[in-house]
Amino acid sequence: MLGAIADDFTGATDLATMLRRSGHRVAVVIEDAALAARAFDDIDAIVIALKTRTAPVADAVSSSLGALERLRSWGADRFYFKYCSTFDSTDTGNIGPVLDALSGALAARRTIVVPSLPANGRTVYEGHLFVGSDLLENSPMRHHPLTPMTRSRVADILRPQTDRGVAEVFHPAVRAGVDGLTAALAEAEEPYVVVDAIDDDDLAVVAVAVRDDVLVSGGSGLALGIRGPGHPDSAWQAPSDGGRLVLCGSVSAATRRQIEVAAAASAPVRVVDLDRAAADTDAEVRSIVAWVREQRGGSAPIVCAARTLDDVRETVGGVPTAPLVESVLSAVAARSVASGEVSALIVAGGETSGAVVRALGVAALHIGPELAPGVCWATTTVGDSAVALALKSGNFGADDLFLRAWEKLA
Template sequence: MIGVVADDTTGANDIGIMFSKSGYKVKVLTFEENMEIVRDADVVIIDTDSRLDSPNTAYDKVFKATKILQKAGCTMFYNKTCSVFRGNIGVEFDAMLDELNEDFAIISLSFPQNGRTTTNGIHKVNGKRLEDSEFFHDPVHPMIESNLESILKKQTRRNVTSIYLETVRKGPEELKKAIEKAKNDYQYVIIDGQTQEDLTIIAQAAAGFRVLAGSSALGEELPKVLPKSAFPNLASTVSIKDSNGVLIISGSLTPQTKEQTKELIESGVFSIVVDSRKILDSNYQEELDKVYNEAKLRLRDGQDVLIMAENNPIIVKETKEIGKLKGFSELIISKKISGFLAAVSKRLTDSLDLKRIVAAGGDTSGTVCRHLEIKGNYIVKEIDTGVPSGLVIDKEMLIVLKSGSFGKKDFLVKAVSHLKELTTS
């Protein structure tokens, strides 16, 4: 059994679908201390939701999650991070190695299908260096440089090195030799990759090592060089009824999600834009009641409803100014907006018994899941690269949890259609 620790909810599902579409049965679980794991899948992923935590909290969560996976009988481990290295990267890698009493991990950040490539240690997004991409503007973890080795060295006490593309393309045997050589003097080795073929070579070379880390993309190639699954295909067994419309929640302000919500609205889906300024003042409950009542009427009539955070730059700026006056950081403001969207989701789900929900944005997805008391899900089927549908564990519910920067322009339209195909009214 493979054990994965992921630092956010959408990332957990992202790597889950990579293993799943290669034939493995996968389940994603929300981290809880002293949780027990039932061995009914090839891959168990624990979502620590630690990307926005303090380094000490992130270390503690990953250390404990790794211990839980080891106790459950996992023999291979994967530390899933953001594909652009945002978050508590170094301390989370260290936490996994410390708990396992290991001192070496292979790292691959490349995700060619989503435009992430690494060449000579320099990481790019759709051809742009990290500091020239939209991730330079991340409010919590701005990416101000592109050299992965340099980024990681600032976050770990262990030694870091890189293996470049020239070596990768000599084939798996030569790459494995380079990895073994690096292991003598370094604890982390970051490996270049530009194409899916490069990832195939990395998987072949890395399959015998106990700890891997990085983006989800390598998870698609690993099952090809590991034992086959003995579990049945979950997608063929899903049977859920729901006469309500599909609820779509969007808290992400990324360009990708903006395009996706625009496309969804243009397709005819009814939208409710939340005034984020009111979330921060005394009008919170009034705004909550207004959004809830309007959405409830539509959903009950079978209409799909999008509830989204305001993405107008002027309103976003005014919201930040209000928050600043109240002493809130941008992280706190973001979490308050996610909390509002999750509270609406919870109220609607409880009153209408909703069984189909789409959430856009990593923090939004995690917050929605916590409010709905979702402890985890089985991966069902990939909708778009890195974004699957999930069957909630111990609940009759289907969810789609999307990272803000993932998915094509029509993703949300496809996600709604996909959930309808899996259910009947």
């Protein structure tokens, strides 16, 4: 069984989507949910969703090692550390320290580093990470508030985070096929090896070349080359038709476009009133829940942190807006599901997805149909009811995602 550790919640479902596409029956386990091994009798891959991307280094390492031991107890014998395809990290971590801890615990002689996700424009060439046609350092990630990415060479980003050596294998070796790449990897003496990949064919070659490695690391794209047994997936079943809701904590350009496309098609949209939420969070939650209830049947109302950049505020009344929005949206989700009025939710934004999953008390997700690269429907049980969730990174999905996603539940 393949066991994977993802450093955030949307990253976990992103990886699970790719594993399902490559022939695995997949479950996502939320952090430290207590589950017995028998819960995974019909599962080929387990992904544990952590919230460690920007956690303190010691906490990230501890949580990741705990996840590794749980995966081992459930029968996993090969492991995958999943981080963002834009290699989100700083000079002090967290990718390097977690890699050091996992590779040490597994006595891994070599661990590849493959952030590429070509389907979403993330590629590595000559060791440099590109976002579309831009080097990482010239992409919007340069201005990320927590992990500003000011370099593009993956090895140069990783080296300050670890005392271990970092080698690079470039594209000609990958294009030489499995035998050529295997030979190139064998020549690399360093424990970490950054490998070029510019398309899915490259990822397939890489995955086969390292099929005997106990630990691999990368974005979700590498999973496309890790072939599963292809058993029929009986764990996925769409819930009966019920209320729909979209919650957007992300204020990314992609998510804002998705909101506007849905609004143009008559989807009702409400922006969280930050001033009222700061003054009385519960009052704003009650108001939004009532507004959701009032929307016409069959619609998929959208509650968002922002529709335009003018709506984006870092603080309100001295209170940081990001955790405030997460608190509001997660409470709206919990109350709307508990009332039975909502049975399918799309959640945009990694931090918001984590907050919603925790508020709903989710222990595990069974991965279902793909909506876009890195985005899928998953099902879980909340109380006695089946609920469908689509947790998406703010930057993922086509502009019409909030309109077309529901077709997969029909």
